[in-house]
Amino acid sequence: DTAVSQTPKYLVTQMGNDKSIKCEQNLGHDTMYWYKQDSKKFLKIMFSYNNKELIINETVPNRFSPKSPDKAHLNLHINSLELGDSAVYFCASSQGTDSGNTIYFGEGSWLTVV
Amino acid sequence: AQSVTQLDSQVPVFEEAPVELRCNYSSSVSVYLFWYVQYPNQGLQLLLKYLSGSTLVKGINGFEAEFNKSQTSFHLRKPSVHISDTAEYFCAVSAGFQKLVFGTGTRLLVSP
Numbered sequence: 001d002t003a004v005s006q007t008p009k010y011l012v013t014q015m016g017n018d019k020s021i022k023c024e025q026n027l028g029h030d031t032m033y034w035y036k037q038d039s040k041k042f043l044k045i046m047f048s049y050n051n052k053e054l055i056i057n058e059t060v061p062n063r064f065s066p067k068s069p070d071k072a073h074l075n076l077h078i079n080s081l082e083l084g085d086s087a088v089y090f091c092a093s094s095q096g097t098d099s100g101n102t103i104y105f106g107e108g109s110w111l112t113v114v
Numbered sequence: 115a116q117s118v119t120q121l122d123s124q125v126p127v128f129e130e131a132p133v134e135l136r137c138n139y140s141s142s143v144s145v146y147l148f149w150y151v152q153y154p155n156q157g158l159q160l161l162l163k164y165l166s167g168s169t170l171v172k173g174i175n176g177f178e179a180e181f182n183k184s185q186t187s188f189h190l191r192k193p194s195v196h197i198s199d200t201a202e203y204f205c206a207v208s209a210g211f212q213k214l215v216f217g218t219g220t221r222l223l224v225s226p
Contacts, residue, residue, distance in 0.1 A: 099208035
């Protein structure tokens, strides 16, 4: 049983398209995240949701719109895709927002924009 | 603001040799530190974390790390590595509200 699962795992799309990545966690956590890993493997937080409410938005372009229909799901929709959006997007979850809690990551979604 | 520096982008080592992956941090508040491992084409998995208490933290797969406040370091060590330890290792510091700030990663390459 995968704790944090995201789909699709691989996505190749053209510039200008709109795409979504879905994420679900079965850990019973109330906090979920999206992280972006660029081609140099640098990881940076994009968004964080706690109980379906946005708590972190790291100055991400508003072409990126996260949506949390319930505590177990956090989807990422990207409009008007650009070449620079090519990256690996990781969904993650944790219990609560205490800074010491372990964050559990999904296996990543490899997005390639051509 | 919190930040993490991983001094080595790549560390080659022979199987069964000891290894140390270096991490230095900068933080103006109480520090929570983490080491994550990323195997090829996979997500990140927590190896260990330091919250408080003993400065020597033991993690999974035989890894351990030592928190050194005076040197602002949190180096990861393993006394004897295996081929299967080949992966990317990320040090991270918590920047509040569960926001992890990651270092740039160290690729551990274990050869026979």
